[in-house]
Amino acid sequence: MVTERMKQLDWDSAIEGAESPEIRVEKVSRINFVRYAGASGDFNPIHYDDDFTRAAGNETVFGQGMFTAGVLGRLVSDWLGIDRLRRYRVRFTQRLWPGDDIVCRGRVVRRYEEGGERKVDVQVVALNQKARGAHNRRRDCGLLMQGELAKPDAAAFKQAVARFASGVTIVTTALHDEMHGITASAFSSLSLDPLQVLVCIKSDSRLKEMIVASGVFAVNILAAEQRDLSDYFARPGRPPARLDDPDLPFRPGQTGAPILRGALAHLDCTLAAAHPGGDHTIFVGEVCATGYAEERAPLVYWRGSYRDVASAS
Numbered sequence: 001m002v003t004e005r006m007k008q009l010d011w012d013s014a015i016e017g018a019e020s021p022e023i024r025v026e027k028v029s030r031i032n033f034v035r036y037a038g039a040s041g042d043f044n045p046i047h048y049d050d051d052f053t054r055a056a057g058n059e060t061v062f063g064q065g066m067f068t069a070g071v072l073g074r075l076v077s078d079w080l081g082i083d084r085l086r087r088y089r090v091r092f093t094q095r096l097w098p099g100d101d102i103v104c105r106g107r108v109v110r111r112y113e114e115g116g117e118r119k120v121d122v123q124v125v126a127l128n129q130k131a132r133g134a135h136n137r138r139r140d141c142g143l144l145m146q147g148e149l150a151k152p153d154a155a156a157f158k159q160a161v162a163r164f165a166s167g168v169t170i171v172t173t174a175l176h177d178e179m180h181g182i183t184a185s186a187f188s189s190l191s192l193d194p195l196q197v198l199v200c201i202k203s204d205s206r207l208k209e210m211i212v213a214s215g216v217f218a219v220n221i222l223a224a225e226q227r228d229l230s231d232y233f234a235r236p237g238r239p240p241a242r243l244d245d246p247d248l249p250f251r252p253g254q255t256g257a258p259i260l261r262g263a264l265a266h267l268d269c270t271l272a273a274a275h276p277g278g279d280h281t282i283f284v285g286e287v288c289a290t291g292y293a294e295e296r297a298p299l300v301y302w303r304g305s306y307r308d309v310a311s312a313s
């Protein structure tokens with residue numbers, strides 16, 4: 001199969017009449033027919049047995065429809081991007097004979113907006129060497145332009161992710177004689193070997209700078225009765241706390257990161273990696289020490305409110 005590196009269709013270039021690069025398959029062989037027949041469960045001897053196919057009145061074996069559909073599928077997935085494809089319909093119009101060359105190409109037939117989405121209809125066609133349509137489909141490939149072209153609404157995004165029930169943590173660090181912490185639910189266990197967790201912290205937060213500078217952080221998993229602490233550490237403009245404040249409900253962990261007294265569990269970490277993640281930074285921590293309490297209910301956050309877990313035992 002002769003192919004060129006294909007530039008994917010984008011919204012700006014999807015003007016009516018815009019053409020795709022071509023995919024060519026030269027000298028189609030019987031082996032091609034048999035492979036595709038097998039793959040699609042259509043193992044009819046008419047595609048590979050000369051005697052059989054002649055007895056059925058044909059000159060020789062001929063191509064199984066899934067073969068051209070497969071090549072067309074390759075064009076569609078490379079040119080349009082399979083994750084953006086909404087509908088794809090194929091009509092078989094011609095047989096394919098051994099030795100035929102196939103050329104697949106596509107063309108934009110319509111670009112439009114519908115229901116807040118940007119869509120493009122394309123026609124893709126496979127022609128054999130006699131320039132007859134081997135497989136043909138008109139106006140039926142709806143391409144949904146997504147990503148940067150049609151950004152999902154941020155409010156809808158928030159509503160969707162708010163339906164993920166999570167626990168609540170306070171992520172802390174200490175630098176010199178100060179400590180800082182923020183309420184965070186973007187926490188996950190990451191790896192068993194080595195023992196790692198991750199947290200996602202707003203990149204413009206003071207905590208991010210402090211974790212980078214200190215190289216340590218602790219994840220404190222809150223118990224149901226620690227709602228007030230969650231509210232406090234989510235409030236913007238909190239003054240930094242001094243580590244020697246006797247009222248501070250934290251003690252230094254093994255790494256020096258503050259561990260919350262009365263938390264359901266804690267993970268005391270050294271910073272293993274920091275990755276950019278949009279407007280957040282993904283901190284990966286190597287766990288040095290852990291602790292947990294038995295038989296206490298967690299603080300749960302779901303759809304913008306704290307919730308009770310029916311049974312925590």
Ligand SMILES: Cc1cc2nc3c(=O)[nH]c(=O)nc-3n(C[C@H](O)[C@H](O)[C@H](O)COP(=O)(O)O)c2cc1C
Pocket residue numbers: 168181182183184185186187200201202204205206207230233234235236237238301
């Ligand atoms: C339940 C809950 C979960 C939160 N999860 C995160 C989180 O995972 N990452 C984050 O950066 N902020 C999260 N926040 C928001 C921060 O706690 C909040 O923006 C805080 O004010 C940040 O502290 P700062 O003002 O010192 O930057 C969450 C807030 C709440 C109430």
